[in-house]
Amino acid sequence: MSCAATGPLTKSEATTFGTRTWTAPTDEVFDATWLTLVAHGYAVTSDDRVAGTLVFQKGERLWDVDVAALGTEQRVVLSPRHDTTRTELAELLDALELGTRTLLGAWTELPEWKYDGRRNLLRVPRFAFAPPPEWEWLDFDISRRLVVVQQHRARTGLNPTLLVELDRRRPRSPLTASLRRAAGLTLGARERLSLPDELDSTKDDTGLHGALRVLDGTTPKEVSWHARESVLGPVDVRLIMVCPKAAEVACQGVWASVIRSVQQGP
16 A cells, blocks of 8 residues: 555644545445444544544544545545554554455345245344244235235224334434334324334343334324334344234243244354
């Protein structure tokens, strides 16, 4: 690299050396940068996804990252808030470039769910589980990375629902958005559901559990929910079950059975 030699750099020189471009969507470059920094022991102290900025820290040393569209590419600018050595910057850039490239490459070809009807298993590499065998409806979306399993085939009325998602890694879990979608399917919602700002939950070895009072338009409805999130290298797997409050006890048993069936490998 051009900054591999030892010696001090001014902040201006470090910013010049610390500029990279990537051909990928802005949000993917932003998240790949964030995840790579955290994987190498840096703490993200502030972030603004809309502005495309991050501040990260290790020890007493602070750095700024700016991610911005440059034509069809994304420009990533790394700026120290302190004087730095060429060696320190080179090591950081090497780690950031390798991690970002690896994640962006993996995200271009995410795996798809496959259903093994003989064994009643939904599979992706390194992860499999059995959906509730007594439930009637199993439906893939067009990407085959999202599966809806429901107790009944009907798409209206109250219908316990298991939402199965495979998604690229993200710095923050989109659990609330996934839970809103699952609750909407469970309730046959007529409008976009409104959820509380904060999710109250308990946690045990089967995942997160909670109850919600949601608004379907202006109509309040109550549901119970269960969720488990698993990290598989560059991808995340989310299982989310939502049931009408009246079916809470039965759904607890179904959820426990689903989690017991999980097979996860290295």
